[in-house]
Amino acid sequence: MPYNNNQQHFTSHDGTSLFYQHWASSHNPEKKAIVMFHRGHEHSGRMAHLVEELDLPDFDFFAWDARGHGESPGERGDAPSFSACVKDIQYFVQHIEQTYAIPPENIAIVAQSVGAVLAATWVHDYAPKIRALCLASPAFDIKLYVPFAKQGLTLLNKLRGNFFIQSYVKAKMLTHDLDRAQQYDHDPKIAKAISVRMLLGLYDAAERLVKDAQNIYVPTQVLCSGADFVVQQKPQRDFYERLAHPNKEFHVLEGFFHDTLGEQNREIAVKKVRRFIQQCFAHPYDMPDVLNADKIGASCSTAEQFSQALPKTSLKKLFWDLTQRQLKFGSQFSKGLKIGEQTGYDSGSTLDFVYRNQSESQNLLGKVIDQQYLNAIGWRGIRARKQNIESLLEKYAALLAKKRKPVRILDIAAGHGRYILDAVAQLPKQPESILLRDYSELNVKAGQALIQERGLNEIATFVQADAFDTASLANIKPKATLAVVSGLYELFSDNDLLRQSLTGLYKAMLKDGYLIYTGQIWHPQQEFIARTLTSHRQGEAWVMRLRSQAEMDALVEQAGFKKIDQCIDEFGIFTVSVAQKIEP
Template identity: 40%
Template sequence: MKTGTFRSFDKAELFYREWEPTQEANGKVVLLLHRGHEHSERLDSIARSSIFAGYKIFSYDNRGHGYTKEGATYEFMNLVRDLDAFVRFVCEKEHITQEAIFVVANSVAGVVASTWVHDFAPKIAGMALVAPAFKIKLYVPLAKPALALMLHFKEGLNITSYVKAKFLTHNAEEQKRYNTDPLITPNIPAKQLVTLLDTAQRVVEDASLIVTPTLVLSATADYVVESSVQKIFYDKLSSPLKRFVVLEGFYHGVLYEQNAQIALDAIGAFMREAFAAPKVSLKEHLIKITQLEKDTIAKGEIPFLQNCSFAFQRFMLHRFGRLSEGMSIGLRYGFDSGVTLDYIYKNTPNGQGALGKIIDKNYLNSIGWKGIRQRKVNAIATIREKIEHLRAQGEKVRILDIAGGPARYLIELAREYPDIEVLVRDYQEQNIEQGRALAKEFSLKNIRYEQADAFDKQTYENRSYQPNIVIISGVFELFEDNALIQNAIDGVTSMMPKGSFLVYTGQPWHPQLEQIAYVLGNHQQKQWIMRRRSQYELDTLFAQSGFEKNSMKIDDWGIFTVSVATLTCKDA
């Protein structure tokens, strides 16, 4: 066994371990992810199990656990980002692709792994979720809302775990090891626990968009988590290969139980099956799921009380909404318009009088708009990374945004990098006019605006401009038809040189789809009804046109993604 550190998404140093195969290597890698409170060293005996004899094994210590001291207080989604960073580190270190990786994740790590495959759509061979903690048994009434309230007053709040070794395993020797292990972390960051529970609920409800081959091991005598939710999660999975194994009489610490070999054998058998399984595209299957969701919303098939609530919200919007500057802009131009987004990005409450400003502040603080603003932060960071990369290669940076609206964030980048060239296109004339006014205000000569329909192939026929960074942001989720957006994909592909970068955003999940549809209007003054696309569907669309996804960023709520891909192959 060797040890080392790797840099995660935020440059934090995380401690990791690796175990060499004990027999002839098969070129495959297994990631072992430890449960809450524990650390990678406790997985040593499991890593040396005969079922992993031909595999190289990797594990790491979560933030604030074991030998990783950084990050005592954090959002749960940071654990998901850490896993994504670790997978990329292992792939680079071992010179492998994600297809050569299988993940074994215990308890909280099971939620991390399932969230990762849902949100990031990796191409791993499969995963085994061992007693995944989708719903933790909080024996204190109203514990979660109480913790959420306390976090408003003390963000760094920690709580001591109630879990004792005797409730984790029947094995007396393993109980002793747990109780005497100096690296066990007894405290839980309250912020991590609350956001874990919120994220787990989201992933269970939306598990139908997961296609990764999945094994779920469920313990019937689990004092820590609700086993019934594991079956709900499993039943919803769209994975072509999946298996649910009930472990009678097992406690939560499945891999440390007296009969742990039963679980290990099940993992070994499923792992071999997952690596041997043929790869099939499930894009059309997932399209049907989200299309049905969209059609159901369009038909208005919602509960009576919910319908009454939306009717009241519509009345209040049209009666008092114009007091808020943001709502007034949305009512005039559409809540999906570029000028609306520009106002959301500025995030400065304004309106008629004190009441108008209060209404506007609440409007700007809705979770959807908070996610939009984080999408902008992630998009700028991603674009800046690619600008720096191209400049380091001595290349002239040429950016195209196919539906950018006023593109205030590109104005900011054009000011920061006066040597780059930016072309912003948009369908709406008011967006173009506002963008040109911004460019004039800052005397910018390196950014220009054109009125064009992003979904009209003819607008891409001018090959004189060859961008090496193309941006497709916040536009695909407005349209349900993939044939229509394929026009945009084909168009940008025809303009881009091989090796150039595509930055594209996605909306794999949204908590307010129905509210948006029944209360807000779009730029065509119609219902704003969206068909969301899973990250798997979105990545597959671009992959079919020769793009290879390199990395991805996502907000803490799992709403908006920002991905970057390289054009690796191109039809003549």
């Protein structure tokens, strides 16, 4: 066997050291790799057999132990959240790139069951430029066999907090391979319980993935076990049918149990994976063109659908009209709804209320409405976005200081500027300058008051300006080293507007400066928002066109930046990314 096996650790996003195995090829001149993700309950050792069986000697192989599994730390079968494990993958792949000089374009993923959902979620949410994604029996919908089990677990989780569920799955339900089944039964590293927060997080991520699979732009192969007692087959097929990439495959392996790549006749599945990977590497990496997604494609058609007026007598129109009237009535009591109705639910004033995150109504009914309003999933995501911006701003300000470069902060659409000023307050040293801009006179006045309130007049300026005016941005002096665009591009579907803005931003920044930009890749209330909420733009309906992370990243890269970092909230709605200005 032409491999040397090494056992290593990498440091993930929260400082946790996670275990992985590396099988180094004795001949890998093109720097290619297969990265493997194990089933729930298992560990990297359970996929080690694939290193030989895949028969790809010119690839390095990597396999981790997810946190709470195998040699990695954490309570067995648990993690802080499902999204934390997805972010672990991002750090794992970054570690592989930095440590072994293997770029994402030369990586193929082979993942099974829960590991397949983790890997697919990472590809959807972070848009890595990998070469191939092979998913074996992805656990998009686990068969719990008890009626209303998911609803019951959700309720118990709210009442009791996190707890553990023992797996009903026996080894004989996983594979016909008696030796492998026996190993499963006697392996002390197998964690046969899973925490309810991980299980519910898995369900939520899987539901989102299946609905939004059109935003995965990677060649994808799905292997479906025909006699699977553990997961449902229909969501696997639904996921496959929605995939956007033309190079995709779906195979039903008749008679196979859930452990697809560990079955008795697994060479059938393994051959399909090998062929798919070889064909994906037969040509140079080619990223599908997503730069015109505002003019053609799924996100464009969905936004058009929600923009179109409903028939006057339809039940759907009556429902949304009633909902809109309820919001207007509620605004008589609720300060939060009143701000939304008066200035737009996407306005800087609304966002500032959401950031303050407290009921400000004077009457009891208004206080109750405010609390429910602030607890909406979209606003919770907005507040998580604010935390991620603050974290990344602090991280890259520290990096600039370490490199002895000036910290000059620029926000081109700051709203009231609260999130930027909150972030600045966390910095160990004040920046050299802060320039905040916004198109709204109301926002500028509110922001200037905040600057005054916080005693930042000497370093901070707030001016009224257009975030899409290329020339105005290009003429900013002094040039920024840390620019922020938060919550702006999500409000405009036209990519040409973003190009104007990003072109100006590129010219407004020093070489190697950092751009922090946000995206909205999914929203569970997209139709509700379009049918009932008004925008800041003269009372128009707030119709959002959701941009995939791949589309957002492509626009940023087209302007001359290189993406280097990313965060996302646990709901999978808002991303916060970092790109560096690269000069030719």
